[in-house]
Amino acid sequence: xxxxxxxxxxxxxxxxxxxxxxxxxxxxxxxxxxxxxxxxxxxxxxxxxxxxxxxxxxxxxxxxxxxxxxxxxxxxxxxxxxxxxxxxxxxxxxxxxxxxxxxxxxxxxxxxxxxxxxxxxxxxxxxxxxxxxxxxxxxxxxxxxxxxxxxxxxxxxxxxxxxxxxxxxxxxxxxxxxxxxxxxxxxxxxxxxxxxxxxxxxxxxxxxxxxxxxxxxxxxxxxxxxxxxxxxxxxxxxxxxxxxxxxxxxxxxxxxxxxxxxxxxxxxxxxxx
Amino acid sequence: xxxxxxxxxxxxxxxxxxxxxxxxxxxxxxxxxxxxxxxxxxxxxxxxxxxxxxxxxxxxxxxxxxxxxxxxxxxxxxxxxxxxxxxxxxxxxxxxxxxxxxxxxxxxxxxxxxxxxxxxxxxxxxxxxxxxxxxxxxxxxxxxxxxxxx
Numbered sequence: 001x002x003x004x005x006x007x008x009x010x011x012x013x014x015x016x017x018x019x020x021x022x023x024x025x026x027x028x029x030x031x032x033x034x035x036x037x038x039x040x041x042x043x044x045x046x047x048x049x050x051x052x053x054x055x056x057x058x059x060x061x062x063x064x065x066x067x068x069x070x071x072x073x074x075x076x077x078x079x080x081x082x083x084x085x086x087x088x089x090x091x092x093x094x095x096x097x098x099x100x101x102x103x104x105x106x107x108x109x110x111x112x113x114x115x116x117x118x119x120x121x122x123x124x125x126x127x128x129x130x131x132x133x134x135x136x137x138x139x140x141x142x143x144x145x146x147x148x149x150x151x152x153x154x155x156x157x158x159x160x161x162x163x164x165x166x167x168x169x170x171x172x173x174x175x176x177x178x179x180x181x182x183x184x185x186x187x188x189x190x191x192x193x194x195x196x197x198x199x200x201x202x203x204x205x206x207x208x209x210x211x212x213x214x215x216x217x218x219x220x221x222x223x224x225x226x227x228x229x230x231x232x233x234x235x236x237x238x239x240x241x242x243x244x245x246x247x248x249x250x251x252x253x254x255x256x257x258x259x260x261x262x263x264x265x266x267x268x269x270x271x272x273x
Numbered sequence: 274x275x276x277x278x279x280x281x282x283x284x285x286x287x288x289x290x291x292x293x294x295x296x297x298x299x300x301x302x303x304x305x306x307x308x309x310x311x312x313x314x315x316x317x318x319x320x321x322x323x324x325x326x327x328x329x330x331x332x333x334x335x336x337x338x339x340x341x342x343x344x345x346x347x348x349x350x351x352x353x354x355x356x357x358x359x360x361x362x363x364x365x366x367x368x369x370x371x372x373x374x375x376x377x378x379x380x381x382x383x384x385x386x387x388x389x390x391x392x393x394x395x396x397x398x399x400x401x402x403x404x405x406x407x408x409x410x411x412x413x414x415x416x417x418x419x420x421x422x423x
Contacts, residue, residue, distance in 0.1 A: 060335045061312060061377050064300040072386040099293050100332060110299040112382075114315070118302060121383055140293065161278045180281045 063104060064111045076124045081134040087142045095139055102139070106132045171199035171208050227252050234263040296320050296328060298367075302379045307368075309376035314367040318344065325367045339370040 070076050087095065109129045116123035151159030163177040185191065199208075230252045233240055245254055257263055279289060296317040303313040316325055322340040329335040347361035371377070411417055 059377075060333050061300065062380075063333055064298075065380065065382070068380075071382045072384075072389045096292065103294070103297075104332070107298050110297055111301070114299050114301055115382055119383055121386070136295070143293065179278070182281060 064108055066108060066112050070124070073124055074122065076128070078125065078128055078131065081131040082138055084138050084141060087139055088145075090142075092143075092146070095143060099136070099139055102132050102136050106136070167199060169199055169204075171204050172211075223251060227257065230254060231257055231260065231263045234258060235265050238265055294328070296324065298325070298328060300379075301366075308370075309378065310371040310373055312369045312371065312377050314369060316342075316365050316367050318363060318365045320365060320367075322367075325369065329369065335369075336372050336375065337369055338372055341368045341370075342366065 065071075066076075082098070087098075090098070106129065109132065113123045113126065113129070148158045148160065151157055161177055161179075163175045165173050166176045168174050181188070183191075226249050230245060230249050233245065234254075234257065242254060242258075245252075277291070277293075277295075280286075282289060296319075298314050298316045298320075301313050301315050303311075307313065314325070320328070320342075322342055325340045325342065326337045329337050342365055344363050344365050347363045349358055349360045351358050407419065
């Protein structure tokens with residue numbers, strides 16, 4: 001992992017130098033306030049802390065702090081997070097640059113939050129962290145989509161990490177995400193010995209029985225609850241809209257319940273004819 | 274994603290590249306006195322010393338000479354009523370040494386907060402006073418609008 005980071009950051013070097021005009025063409029009118037918050041440093045908008053540091057390069061560590069203007073503020077106004085559709089029309093390079101900007105923004109917010117908590121001060125607008133997180137998630141989704149499309153086109157596979165459903169030692173199903181190994185499984189005797197996949201023992205059998213009973217009871221109780229609810233509704237409101245009831249409780253046999261004793265109100269029933 | 278799914282490195286393989294690193298780092302105020310060129314960071318627990326060095330050098334352009342790390346145990350707390358134990362997350366602390374020529378002092382973020390608060394309180398008091406005067410003036414004629422009096 002250590003050596004991996006060395007080269008991957010080469011692209012990140014461009015982050016500080018490239019202006020973000022292409023990134024801002026769409027977001028200019030939609031993100032009036034968020035723009036300065038996230039990409040302000042690059043854009044020289046003057047709302048982000050890292051701006052001065054990045055321009056002067058005197059104190060690179062000041063990029064970990066918010067703009068000194070905001071230090072004593074109780075409210076810092078920002079816009080919304082980046083949406084999926086906005087990110088989908090960006091080029092790979094733009095996304096890569098935006099990732100590092102968001103990463104720096106998140107580090108800055110974490111630093112400020114930590115210091116505020118330490119000094120028993122209010123951290124202004126903590127939802128900024130969530131907005132950055134949402135933006136990063138969306139960005140990753142877009143990159144993943146592209147990755148998948150590329151792999152499907154080139155290799156016919158998604159390129160995602162392969163995973164499968166397996167039973168664990170308790171006999172419960174769980175997903176196993178496979179990874180690379182030095183030895184193939186049949187040669188890895190140590191691993192074979194350490195594997196306890198048999199779950200046919202008496203204790204596990206008993207556990208599974210009770211576990212399933214618990215699941216079944218939850219299901220049964222939910223079913224009874226909705227059944228009783230329907231009956232009570234019908235008892236209090238004899239002329240209730242049945243279609244609505246059927247839509248709301250699709251599992252309950254409403255036509256059958258209508259004539260049941262419990263669903264009858266405390267009045268003399270009308271006899272036809 | 275495939276860039277986050279690390280294959281085993283074997284000699285001759287191409288170097289692994291991470292295009293979207295999701296490590297976080299935060300600059301924290303040192304609890305003990307440190308030399309001027311030592312900075313304390315709280316970092317993602319999975320980061321190694323080399324990761325910290327590369328992260329700072331490549332993303333933040335901070336010259337790094339040495340990195341020492343330790344994992345600080347999260348605080349445990351026993352609930353007074355029910356006796357269960359809660360624990361905060363462990364955090365990795367990285368002590369980063371910069372060259373001798375560099376110096377960093379943790380800034381005082383809330384120095385001007387007191388003044389600002391006083392100013393705010395003053396203006397609030399003034400507006401309160403103004404409203405009280407308005408109420409006094411209109412005591413004998415309730416319900417009259419503010420523009421009515423001369």
